[in-house]
Amino acid sequence: MMTKEDVTMMILSAKKTAGLTWEDIAEKIDMSPVFTHSASMGMNAFPEEKAALLVAALGLPQEAASVLNEAPTKVWEQAVPTDPCIYRFYEIVGVYGPTLKALIEEKFGTGIMSAIDFDMSVTKVPHEKGDRVKLEMSGKFLAYNSW
Amino acid sequence: MMTKEDVTMMILSAKKTAGLTWEDIAEKIDMSPVFTHSASMGMNAFPEEKAALLVAALGLPQEAASVLNEAPTKVWEQAVPTDPCIYRFYEIVGVYGPTLKALIEEKFGTGIMSAIDFDMSVTKVPHEKGDRVKLEMSGKFLAYNSW
Amino acid sequence: MMTKEDVTMMILSAKKTAGLTWEDIAEKIDMSPVFTHSASMGMNAFPEEKAALLVAALGLPQEAASVLNEAPTKVWEQAVPTDPCIYRFYEIVGVYGPTLKALIEEKFGTGIMSAIDFDMSVTKVPHEKGDRVKLEMSGKFLAYNSW
Amino acid sequence: MMTKEDVTMMILSAKKTAGLTWEDIAEKIDMSPVFTHSASMGMNAFPEEKAALLVAALGLPQEAASVLNEAPTKVWEQAVPTDPCIYRFYEIVGVYGPTLKALIEEKFGTGIMSAIDFDMSVTKVPHEKGDRVKLEMSGKFLAYNSW
Amino acid sequence: MMTKEDVTMMILSAKKTAGLTWEDIAEKIDMSPVFTHSASMGMNAFPEEKAALLVAALGLPQEAASVLNEAPTKVWEQAVPTDPCIYRFYEIVGVYGPTLKALIEEKFGTGIMSAIDFDMSVTKVPHEKGDRVKLEMSGKFLAYNSW
Amino acid sequence: MMTKEDVTMMILSAKKTAGLTWEDIAEKIDMSPVFTHSASMGMNAFPEEKAALLVAALGLPQEAASVLNEAPTKVWEQAVPTDPCIYRFYEIVGVYGPTLKALIEEKFGTGIMSAIDFDMSVTKVPHEKGDRVKLEMSGKFLAYNSW
Amino acid sequence: MMTKEDVTMMILSAKKTAGLTWEDIAEKIDMSPVFTHSASMGMNAFPEEKAALLVAALGLPQEAASVLNEAPTKVWEQAVPTDPCIYRFYEIVGVYGPTLKALIEEKFGTGIMSAIDFDMSVTKVPHEKGDRVKLEMSGKFLAYNSW
Amino acid sequence: MMTKEDVTMMILSAKKTAGLTWEDIAEKIDMSPVFTHSASMGMNAFPEEKAALLVAALGLPQEAASVLNEAPTKVWEQAVPTDPCIYRFYEIVGVYGPTLKALIEEKFGTGIMSAIDFDMSVTKVPHEKGDRVKLEMSGKFLAYNSW
Amino acid sequence: MMTKEDVTMMILSAKKTAGLTWEDIAEKIDMSPVFTHSASMGMNAFPEEKAALLVAALGLPQEAASVLNEAPTKVWEQAVPTDPCIYRFYEIVGVYGPTLKALIEEKFGTGIMSAIDFDMSVTKVPHEKGDRVKLEMSGKFLAYNSW
Amino acid sequence: MMTKEDVTMMILSAKKTAGLTWEDIAEKIDMSPVFTHSASMGMNAFPEEKAALLVAALGLPQEAASVLNEAPTKVWEQAVPTDPCIYRFYEIVGVYGPTLKALIEEKFGTGIMSAIDFDMSVTKVPHEKGDRVKLEMSGKFLAYNSW
Incomplete structure (x- = not known):
């Protein structure tokens, strides 16, 4: 099964290849850059039609759309962030x-x-x-x- | 020596007696409510003239002004807040x-x-x-x- | 200033003296036992009229009513409870x-x-x-x- | 040896392919959705006959039934959950x-x-x-x- | 109000004065030494009649009996014990x-x-x-x- | 090199195939079930002759005997166990x-x-x-x- | 996609093969040894032209330059360092x-x-x-x- | 017995009363401001003659000199500092x-x-x-x- | 009741007044300096006759001897020591x-x-x-x- | 690149094959068993000539000598050891x-x-x-x- 991690890697790769910023991608699907980045990283779920738009805009495989629409389990790595x-x-x-x-x-x-x-x-x-x-x-x- | 904790207790007590909100107090010293509350709690230092204004407005003892102007050591209680x-x-x-x-x-x-x-x-x-x-x-x- | 801890001690003492259960107390102020206990322990705020009822029912000092109505800071002691x-x-x-x-x-x-x-x-x-x-x-x- | 993790992946995959909800699966084996999900995730053991029913209903390999019936070691990842x-x-x-x-x-x-x-x-x-x-x-x- | 800590101190003091062992005390109230020590330390509740017996045997104040019969909140100090x-x-x-x-x-x-x-x-x-x-x-x- | 983890997997697999309980295995090597399980999990070292007996009884490769006889490093996963x-x-x-x-x-x-x-x-x-x-x-x- | 970890490994390997010190490498790109090491480890971002110089000096693949210029996520392993x-x-x-x-x-x-x-x-x-x-x-x- | 905490409070009080900076105090005893502050806070031991000089300069009681000269136990409060x-x-x-x-x-x-x-x-x-x-x-x- | 902490304070005070080192004290009771210090700090129990000797040597109250002979609960403050x-x-x-x-x-x-x-x-x-x-x-x- | 972990595995394997103890190996390179074991585990660096001796004595590949001579990063796994x-x-x-x-x-x-x-x-x-x-x-x- 394709996971949210798989789709995040596909998005990062397509973004780099196409030379897009998160603002550019957000604009293509008519959402905010904050939500677009967060859901692309797998920390939020895209609404169904937004997932479809993103898949089309970045040329991702069709299965990615349903993965982007799934509810994520939000896991952060540290009680005290280091970055x-x-x-x-x-x-x-x-x-x-x-x-x-x-x-x-x-x-x-x-x-x-x-x-x-x-x-x-x-x-x-x-x-x-x-x-x-x-x-x-x-x-x-x-x-x-x-x- | 009077400590920041002592002065915080005096402010809370004067505030309750006078029936003031943090917005009221902030207005009296012409600062924002966020900074006013934070520095009253001992998590920031009031500029010298603001400390004097606050002492006058709430009827605190004179020594409190220099305490409010001291640089605080910011200590929070928990890596993961419970409230x-x-x-x-x-x-x-x-x-x-x-x-x-x-x-x-x-x-x-x-x-x-x-x-x-x-x-x-x-x-x-x-x-x-x-x-x-x-x-x-x-x-x-x-x-x-x-x- | 009277604190939430002070009022909790007064309630526990009055409850013991009067031989009441939490259900009895909850009934007197027409609230649920869960909320009544939690707010008596200082983990929730009583609505203003309920605070007044409780103070009357248990014979607490008048100042206790405003304390029971204050928003609490909810602090729990351990990530993993021991009891x-x-x-x-x-x-x-x-x-x-x-x-x-x-x-x-x-x-x-x-x-x-x-x-x-x-x-x-x-x-x-x-x-x-x-x-x-x-x-x-x-x-x-x-x-x-x-x- | 087939592990509980392996069987969980098989169940998730079969569920997605068949378009079933947890309620649907629970109904097929006449158990509650809570227990059905929990035991499918490997956090509880299915009774022997329920394990057999589940394997049949989802078309899992026969060995999966005995794995679903084994006592699990329950491990959770964090003292304070992040989701x-x-x-x-x-x-x-x-x-x-x-x-x-x-x-x-x-x-x-x-x-x-x-x-x-x-x-x-x-x-x-x-x-x-x-x-x-x-x-x-x-x-x-x-x-x-x-x- | 008398607390479990207060009663524990009274028991330890009476025990030392009388030169008794935990086995001796357990025998006087016809319970096991393990339970007797644990409940004397405030980690378990004595049944009502045993609490009365203990109070009599050690000459504790009457109020101590009801405290010994109260359900304790069991708190241990460390995830990894040092002793x-x-x-x-x-x-x-x-x-x-x-x-x-x-x-x-x-x-x-x-x-x-x-x-x-x-x-x-x-x-x-x-x-x-x-x-x-x-x-x-x-x-x-x-x-x-x-x- | 064969590790203790490797041998544990071999034992679990042979045990399942032969349908043995830990009591059965313990009896074959004339040790207690507690020690037999613990040493099979790699948390204790079998005496040399017991390791040889176990290898024979379960048909393990000869090298496993010396591994079972090695002193283990005992590592547990959590300060507070979750199971x-x-x-x-x-x-x-x-x-x-x-x-x-x-x-x-x-x-x-x-x-x-x-x-x-x-x-x-x-x-x-x-x-x-x-x-x-x-x-x-x-x-x-x-x-x-x-x- | 090439990651910062990949590029760090390339740098360490090229450094060893060429027998260079961090001071030598820093000199080649006209930066300090502290910053050069830190950014080579992936804990800082090289300015664009410095990344290009480093890639040329050590014979790294061209793609490495853009990776060296990316903003890192700084992660350290322990609250209390052991080394x-x-x-x-x-x-x-x-x-x-x-x-x-x-x-x-x-x-x-x-x-x-x-x-x-x-x-x-x-x-x-x-x-x-x-x-x-x-x-x-x-x-x-x-x-x-x-x- | 007078403790290092007691002497720290005396120094802070004398410093405030006299309107001195740490640089001023350091100069009076011919040491660096870093060491002077650290040892005044009880995190280092003053050499015997420096302790005597400090006691004289700030008018502290005589017993303070030997306390300032004692080896401290250095305790910091948190693995991750909050200030x-x-x-x-x-x-x-x-x-x-x-x-x-x-x-x-x-x-x-x-x-x-x-x-x-x-x-x-x-x-x-x-x-x-x-x-x-x-x-x-x-x-x-x-x-x-x-x- | 006199506690181990009380007796430790008495020993430290008597030691300072008399100008003794731990070696001096150890010699007076014919034990090693390591054990003498450790038991004086309350981390070990003195044998009965050694406790009596110490009490005599330092002029402590008689009750201190039985306290020094009690089994201690050994508590250390930190997983990672700071000193x-x-x-x-x-x-x-x-x-x-x-x-x-x-x-x-x-x-x-x-x-x-x-x-x-x-x-x-x-x-x-x-x-x-x-x-x-x-x-x-x-x-x-x-x-x-x-x- | 060959890592310290790789070399540790080679040493353990050669030691087992040759039936040597740490004392035997230490003797061959004229160092103490403590240092020999610690540096073989990658927690210390062998002096250059000792690394060469060890490589010769155990028949390790030549590259291992420079790895054994590198300064290690000392990492331990737990604040409180379990073994x-x-x-x-x-x-x-x-x-x-x-x-x-x-x-x-x-x-x-x-x-x-x-x-x-x-x-x-x-x-x-x-x-x-x-x-x-x-x-x-x-x-x-x-x-x-x-x-």
């Missing part, structure tokens, strides 16, 4: 996590921001003292039930 | 970390988003299917040096 | 977790069961070969967003 | 574990719910604000011995 | 665990030995080449359910 | 470890039970309320040296 | 980390030394009582933002 | 550790840099694009013995 | 552990060196290139039982 | 580590015993109550620098 680019986000959660919690609960009541009904984008913001990475997330507020 | 509200952010870093890395490097070149030259805000976005938490971060891009 | 009664549930998640995931995704599509918009009950079911514990959970299905 | 769907159940055990313990002991006396003499089901409950996952477990109460 | 006497038992489980599993399943079918419906004794066996510790455990066999 | 059958023994050490230590030291003086000069057996004890697993261990007492 | 040479540096961070923090903040204000805009060198300093390793690092100071 | 300023040094060891090892062994032969016969300094280097932290370490090379 | 002096021994076990095992088994047969029937000494050996620490251990060989 | 023979040494470091530190510092001043400029031997000492393992280590004392 500096990823670690900095982990550090932000460590330093500002209690602050996010306090402000969310002050604004919305007791509950959390969903990481499932959720989207995110990354933008480059030119700045004279050095360009800045802008990261925006939006997640549905979920109130704790009491019963 | 559901904070865990969801940790999960987002786990699931989307490699995606953020790929897109940042595609847009900016090899490097990272700074977690030091950095700011963040939380907003409530009303939505008919349920309000949403909007989280925005901006950090300076830092390119890896080669030498 | 045998709790460990067995942890073991069930380990052994049957992938099964729950497969069946939920087969029935609902890609997504999860919410642990926030969630309720649970425990019942004793008499049985000739030995009584059985019946545990029922209900959580809202949350579909993964794609964007 | 969000499984993590939520782990979180429930963390948050509500002491509550389950308190209520079980209040109703039954000192002891635990067995995770061995145990069954479980998953049901979809339609709901206007969003469908709900209903999870029911039943386990024999085991009283602590004193001697 | 050499305890470590050796941990090592035996590591080295012989798969063997115990194989032989139990060969003799009884798929299942486990209960650690709840369980008893244990320690005996000194004189031997010319050096005395030997004899440890005997007996636990009810629990067969895995299939459903 | 329920093995976990229960681990739990017993956690719960009763300090009790075993206290009673051994009360009976023998300061020291430990050896896990090296050690033997163990497993027996099935029929019982009307459910059969019981009887586990007996005997280890030499080792007194701490003082110098 | 004594590397451990000593880890120990220095443990022992002197708070000192470095205190002195940096005293000299520069609240902030950190960047590990991204960063360079390092190693020199051998002859000394009559035994040669000394001189290690020099230079990193840009990054001030914490307040907002 | 961003210290973490960056940890990250450098993770990323560049194998490089340091390779270059040291290329220049000196098989061995390590001592972390005991060792010194270190921190300097501020003004730079138009942002000041830089310069860190210099020197440690004796220790060759592995062969025997 | 450099202790770490080096841990490193030696990591690097040379498999070597010690191979040579012991080659010389003695399958088994281990006892850490219970065991003694150890530390000596200073003057050497022109720098004095050397000589560490000698002697432990009884324990052969694995087979049964 | 009983190795664990006992780990336990000795845990129990006696602080004692070794105290005595070394009392005899030598503040510093450590080197694990690099270091040698070790293992001897069998016949004894009527059971033979004893004698382990001797000698390491250079390294004094902490102050600066």
Whole structure:
């Protein structure tokens, strides 16, 4: 059986051969670059029609479409990430996590921001003292039930 | 000597007595609620004049101002946070970390988003299917040096 | 300031003195025993009117009501629980977790069961070969967003 | 020798080819979907006659029946699961574990719910604000011995 | 409120003052030394009448009886014990665990030995080449359910 | 070179083909089932003549005898075992470890039970309320040296 | 696709065959030995023209140049390094980390030394009582933002 | 008995009262700021005459001198430091550790840099694009013995 | 009740006041310095008459003698020690552990060196290139039982 | 390229074929058995002429000599070793580590015993109550620098 790892390798190879960026690929299937990359890496499932579009756009074998549409088991490798680019986000959660919690609960009541009904984008913001990475997330507020 | 923990307790107590929100306090010292909460919890240092303003606004003892201005040692309690509200952010870093890395490097070149030259805000976005938490971060891009 | 730990101790003491069970207390405030115990232990927040009812029912000081209504920071002590009664549930998640995931995704599509918009009950079911514990959970299905 | 991993792969492949759900397969051998999935994944042992039925229903090689009937060694990969769907159940055990313990002991006396003499089901409950996952477990109460 | 830790300290102090061994105390309440020590340490609950006997035998305050009868939360300090006497038992489980599993399943079918419906004794066996510790455990066999 | 893992696979395969139990094999070489299984799994070394007997009894290649006689490096996979059958023994050490230590030291003086000069057996004890697993261990007492 | 691991193996093999040191290779591409080794191991990305120079100097296949220019995912194997040479540096961070923090903040204000805009060198300093390793690092100071 | 923690608190208090920097204090006792801070924090032992000088300079009680001269037990709190300023040094060891090892062994032969016969300094280097932290370490090379 | 920690503090205080070394104390009770220090720290039990001698020699209260004679629970704080002096021994076990095992088994047969029937000494050996620490251990060989 | 693992396998195979002990091999190259085994396992580097001798003595391919002479990266598999023979040494470091530190510092001043400029031997000492393992280590004392 073809696995999600197999399809990820096919996508990376086709992307390199065609000289495409993730933004280019995302545009071809009319999705965000964040979701496109994440689902290509096997960490999210493409909706059925998006999987078909991606297979067509990159010339992947037909079986890949159903694999891209399967629900993934999300496995990350380390409690503390080692890559500096990823670690900095982990550090932000460590330093500002209690602050996010306090402000969310002050604004919305007791509950959390969903990481499932959720989207995110990354933008480059030119700045004279050095360009800045802008990261925006939006997640549905979920109130704790009491019963 | 007065410690950062002592001052945090004074702030929480004054806040409760006065019936203030973090947004109220942030407004009094003209800073963001994220930074105001974080530095009140002892995870960041207030600039000297902001520390003085906060001490005046909440009626804290004078010595608290210099404590609020000291550089903190940032300690978090767990590699994997247990509180559901904070865990969801940790999960987002786990699931989307490699995606953020790929897109940042595609847009900016090899490097990272700074977690030091950095700011963040939380907003409530009303939505008919349920309000949403909007989280925005901006950090300076830092390119890896080669030498 | 009165903390959640303080109020938990007051509740346990009042409960022992009055000879009440958690079911008795839950009935007095018209909530479930599961939620009543969990929020009394400081792991959930009582709705404002329930906090007031509990304070009245157990003769707690007035300040306790606002503390019971505060959003808690949920901290658990160990990745692997040691108490045998709790460990067995942890073991069930380990052994049957992938099964729950497969069946939920087969029935609902890609997504999860919410642990926030969630309720649970425990019942004793008499049985000739030995009584059985019946545990029922209900959580809202949350579909993964794609964007 | 044929291993449990080998047989799991055969089942997944036959299931995909035949377009069956776990509910379909469970029905063919007259067992629950939870147990059917779990034992197909190698985390439980099928009773001898059920193993034979499954082998017949899916057209597996004869040797697979004895493998499906062998006692498994149950190995899970992580103390803290990373997949969000499984993590939520782990979180429930963390948050509500002491509550389950308190209520079980209040109703039954000192002891635990067995995770061995145990069954479980998953049901979809339609709901206007969003469908709900209903999870029911039943386990024999085991009283602590004193001697 | 009197805690299990408080009562453990009272027992240890009374035992030392009276110059009793655990065997002596166990005899006074007609229980085994293993259970008597374990429940005195707060790791098991004494049956009501045994708690009363112990309180009388050692001259403890009356409130101690109900504390000794409460269900304990069993917490151990380390995944890998450091004390050499305890470590050796941990090592035996590591080295012989798969063997115990194989032989139990060969003799009884798929299942486990209960650690709840369980008893244990320690005996000194004189031997010319050096005395030997004899440890005997007996636990009810629990067969895995299939459903 | 033939490894202990290779020989373990040969034994398991010959055992299955011949339809033997571990008790049967142990009897053929006049050793206990516990030691026979453990050494067959590569966790103990067979005495030279027993290795020869086993090789003859199961029709293994001659080189296997010297491999079975080699000192093993004992590696276990996890600090906390996941298989329920093995976990229960681990739990017993956690719960009763300090009790075993206290009673051994009360009976023998300061020291430990050896896990090296050690033997163990497993027996099935029929019982009307459910059969019981009887586990007996005997280890030499080792007194701490003082110098 | 050729991976960074593949290219590292090619470099090590070419280096051995040609009898070159890392200093020799660094000189050929006019970079420091530290950066040259680190990027050859796949822990940093060579600038495009340096990658081309290296490929030419060592006779590597053309595709290797683009691989050497790709942003790496930096993965280290252990929280506590075992090799004594590397451990000593880890120990220095443990022992002197708070000192470095205190002195940096005293000299520069609240902030950190960047590990991204960063360079390092190693020199051998002859000394009559035994040669000394001189290690020099230079990193840009990054001030914490307040907002 | 006065402990190293007690003396550290006295030094911090005297330093704050007198408005001194670590550089000022280091100058008074003619040692480096790195060693002065580290030994004041209890992570190194002051030579006897330096301890006397420090006690005199800061007006500490006489007993403090012998405490400052005692060999410390060096304890650090975490395998992975959380404070961003210290973490960056940890990250450098993770990323560049194998490089340091390779270059040291290329220049000196098989061995390590001592972390005991060792010194270190921190300097501020003004730079138009942002000041830089310069860190210099020197440690004796220790060759592995062969025997 | 007086604890082992209490007695350790009394010994350290008396030792400091009297200006004694561990060698001096060991001589007074005619034991080795290694055992004397270890048992004074509460990691071993003094034989009854040695405890009495120590109490007399240092002028401790009479109750201390029985405490020094009690069997200790040996607890160490970390899997990986942080103090450099202790770490080096841990490193030696990591690097040379498999070597010690191979040579012991080659010389003695399958088994281990006892850490219970065991003694150890530390000596200073003057050497022109720098004095050397000589560490000698002697432990009884324990052969694995087979049964 | 031939790796250290490859050469280790060649040595083990040649040793078995020739029926040699580690002592025999050590004698052929005039080194100690400890160092010979450790370097053969790839945990130390043979001096160049010793590597040549070993290759000749065991009939290894010529390339093996340069591999045996390369500096190894020392990796151990677990913070807590599982093999009983190795664990006992780990336990000795845990129990006696602080004692070794105290005595070394009392005899030598503040510093450590080197694990690099270091040698070790293992001897069998016949004894009527059971033979004893004698382990001797000698390491250079390294004094902490102050600066």
